[in-house]
Structure formats: C-alpha cells, structure tokens
Amino acid sequence: MIFNEEFETLPREALEALQSKRLVSLVQRVYDKVPYYREQMDKAGVGPTDIKGIADLHKLPFTTKEDLRLNYPFGLFTVPLDEVVRIHASSGTTGKPTVVGYTQKDIETWAELMARSLACAGAHKGDMVHNAYGYGLFTGGLGAHYGAERLGATVIPVSGGNTKRQIMLMQDFASSVLLCTPSYALNIAEVMGEMGVDPASLKLRVGIFGAEPWSQNMKEEIEKKLKIKALNIYGLSEVIGPGVSCECIEGEKGLHVFEDHFIAEIINPDTGEVLPPGETGELVFTTITKEAFPVVRYRTKDLTRLMPEPCQCGRTFYRMDRIMGRTDDMLIIRGVNVFPSQIEHVLMGVEEVEPHYIIIVDRDGTLDTLEVQVEINENIFSDEIKVLEGLSKRIQGEIKDLLGVSCKVKLVEPKTIQRSEGKAKRVIDNRKL
Numbered sequence: 001m002i003f004n005e006e007f008e009t010l011p012r013e014a015l016e017a018l019q020s021k022r023l024v025s026l027v028q029r030v031y032d033k034v035p036y037y038r039e040q041m042d043k044a045g046v047g048p049t050d051i052k053g054i055a056d057l058h059k060l061p062f063t064t065k066e067d068l069r070l071n072y073p074f075g076l077f078t079v080p081l082d083e084v085v086r087i088h089a090s091s092g093t094t095g096k097p098t099v100v101g102y103t104q105k106d107i108e109t110w111a112e113l114m115a116r117s118l119a120c121a122g123a124h125k126g127d128m129v130h131n132a133y134g135y136g137l138f139t140g141g142l143g144a145h146y147g148a149e150r151l152g153a154t155v156i157p158v159s160g161g162n163t164k165r166q167i168m169l170m171q172d173f174a175s176s177v178l179l180c181t182p183s184y185a186l187n188i189a190e191v192m193g194e195m196g197v198d199p200a201s202l203k204l205r206v207g208i209f210g211a212e213p214w215s216q217n218m219k220e221e222i223e224k225k226l227k228i229k230a231l232n233i234y235g236l237s238e239v240i241g242p243g244v245s246c247e248c249i250e251g252e253k254g255l256h257v258f259e260d261h262f263i264a265e266i267i268n269p270d271t272g273e274v275l276p277p278g279e280t281g282e283l284v285f286t287t288i289t290k291e292a293f294p295v296v297r298y299r300t301k302d303l304t305r306l307m308p309e310p311c312q313c314g315r316t317f318y319r320m321d322r323i324m325g326r327t328d329d330m331l332i333i334r335g336v337n338v339f340p341s342q343i344e345h346v347l348m349g350v351e352e353v354e355p356h357y358i359i360i361v362d363r364d365g366t367l368d369t370l371e372v373q374v375e376i377n378e379n380i381f382s383d384e385i386k387v388l389e390g391l392s393k394r395i396q397g398e399i400k401d402l403l404g405v406s407c408k409v410k411l412v413e414p415k416t417i418q419r420s421e422g423k424a425k426r427v428i429d430n431r432k433l
C-alpha cells in the first residue's frame, strides 16, 4: 500500500518543481533567521537570490556535525524555542550531543514519513507492531512509535533489552511486524533458539531494521533465522530521524528517499563535487519542509549511491542503495580502504560461522594488523585442529580476495562475543590508544 499516493507517485517533473519551490523558501528562511547560516553563505559569496531552484543547490555551502557542535545546543533552530515541542539528541564527537528540535508540524511530518515507511515495507492497519528501538533521546523509538500509530497499526512500545520477555510478548500479543536494529534481530533469533521457540510458530511477517549499516548477506541470514522478510529503513536525527528512506516490499532493492521532504545528493567526500546518479559517494541531505531545525546540504558521512531506475511498486522517488559504510568508519589498513561491512559480507557467506564477529585493528611496529574474530557454528564446532585451521584459512583467503589485505581469522567458541541490544560495536581500533 502507498500511504500518500499523491506525493509518492508524483511525476519527476512535478516533484522537481515542488523541490525547487520548497528549496527557495528554505534558503530565504535560514538566511533570515539563523546568523550562522547567513555568515556561511556570505563567506561562500552566495545569497538567497542566487538560489532559484534545485539546479542551484550545489552553490550552497555544506553543513557538518562540526557546525552543529559549534552552535550547541539551539543555535541552528529557525523558530523561537516556545514553538519547539520536542527535543532529541544523538551522541556527538566530543562529548556534547548533537541536538535537534521539532515543531508540532515537524512531529506530524515525521509521523507521516514513518507511516509511509512502514506501509512501504507492507505494514498496515491491523498489524501488531513490536517496537524494540530504544525510547529516549534517540530518535528510533519515538519516531517509529508515532509512525505506527499514524498508520493505524497497534504499537507495542517495548523498547530495547530483556530479550526473553520481548519474545514472550511477541508470542502472546501475536506481533506481526518487528522494528529494531539488525544486530538486535539476530540476538532475538538466537535467544529464541535457546528458549526452544520456533520462529515459524510466531505471527511475525516482516522486520524493518535500521540505525546501523548491514550487509545483503546479513539480510538473508535474518530472513532465514527469523523466517520473515527483512527490510531496510534509513534515517538520522540531524535530518529528521528514521523515515528518511525505506525499502519497499515489492522491489526489495534500495530504499525510496521521501524526496518531497528531502533532497539527496551524492558527493565525492574528498572534493565535495556532486556525483551523477549511480556513482558511489557521500550522501548529503537538504530538508525542505522542516520548521524548527532544517539542514542545508548536511553531510551524513554515509556512503551509498542513488538509483534513478523506476521501481515496480509505483513510487517515483529515487532509491538509495544500502549504506556500504561511513567515511569515518572506514579503516585504512596498510593503505587499503576497508569497510567493516565488506568483512561482514564475507563472513555471512560462510556457512560454518555465526553472524557474530569483531574486527580488531592494531599496529605491530609500523605495520597495521587486522584480526577478525568470529563465532563458529555450534553444529560444526570441532576440536579437530585441522578442520578449524582449514576453515580460518578459507575465510582469510576470501577476505584477501575481496579487500586485497591479509588478515588473521580467529575462530571463537559459540556465544562468546558480546550481543547487541541496540547498535552493535564491531570494530576495536587499538592504533589510536
């Protein structure tokens, strides 16, 4: 079902005209209301009258997390604080969080975008939505919550943690839609196994997972283990929260960006140059309808590409590919760019290991070292050293083939790597210590 047929199926020309109109008004508003934006634009030699439509977007300066930090906490708000009805925050780089605000209308917009996302993934009125995203300053929990209500579904605001209780509630309430991080979905699947609960006996039909990058192979792993469809949702608090884009159940390939509210660009992260659709680079968003906290050309540090090809679901919005990594998650190992998601992709393709791993980077003298610890499957677990050695060599070979770097693969016993109840921490870089 398409939640907002009128906007989600706008012909490209009409959509771009709408984006242009909204962009012009946004630029005038931030120039008039936010001294920092005015200074940045003056410095770049661009004024509101230079922006006549989306073709002029590239003339505007970027906004970064550092700009948010400099204006902590409310310096980039464009409305007086008494019009702000909600504050959220995410972790910042230097201790102070990144703060965002919403007017009543922003909350309504966000609820609609999350309702669109859930509908995109096939959820509908009558669904029992088990919301295991964290509630609090993090946008995940409340964002999904308002969206599920707006859709008319029944929402269970369970938040994170206490996995056994979560599974009991899923059974008793006949939950049909699961919302959480992909790493927590795997954790739930594992605990179901320990409890002797057959996922096929549940009513769960679809999971809508986000808040951390995950690979295509991990999607398949979750689908197999939980016996559901696993779809991808994307968002970040600086832009609005979850509901910036979502995968559709019909296409199941790429996430439709809700382009009547957000203009997406892909740039070369080194030069800032805008790249054509199809090319991979850093994702940049301009929010064209937000009232309290709009952002202009916000650099997400997420790496992906835009897919302009039409989709069978009927939505005309461009899709973005799943996030392949972050510019700041990128590890440089002996001069080679390595994304944790690439290592995950290899591991998920190996039947004998479980989807639980950590990546440890260290330095031996002047040489970077890369070690991957991964749990072995219980059924395969063998004391026979030769078997284990052969397996770790095979994984090493596959990582070397894909990434071009050699690494050490250490197979560890089942259930020895710490489980995630939210965003998983999978990289330990000891080189910084």
Ligand SMILES: [Zn+2]
Binding pocket: 248, 250, 251, 252, 256, 311, 312, 313, 314, 315
């Ligand atoms: Zn689609």
